[in-house]
Amino acid sequence: MSVQESVNRFFKECKRVLRVSKKPNREEYLNFSKVTAIGIAILGVIGFIIALVFQLIGI
Template identity: 40%
Template structure:
């Protein structure tokens, strides 16, 4: 019975914490969103190019 109460207490406090976080967050502006998309895309591209280069080097070494 104590485990159920502990779980319910933790779940309730988690929901309260989520509500608090959602209240203080704001929607990004259009320019901020575009900047985030550009930087994320650039990061994905760089990681992909590094992986491709490693694969090419590994193929040439074989």
């Protein structure tokens, strides 16, 4: 497969993805935002707990 064929194939796949994709409606956007915020909060709590444990151990 030549470089030009692989580039053409890549652009065809990009066009297909853009045709299939759609803009999220308000409900989908809010759900995505909630899940993202919960994930960030969980990671923050885990980081805080790890920092607290290290401070208590004295490392």
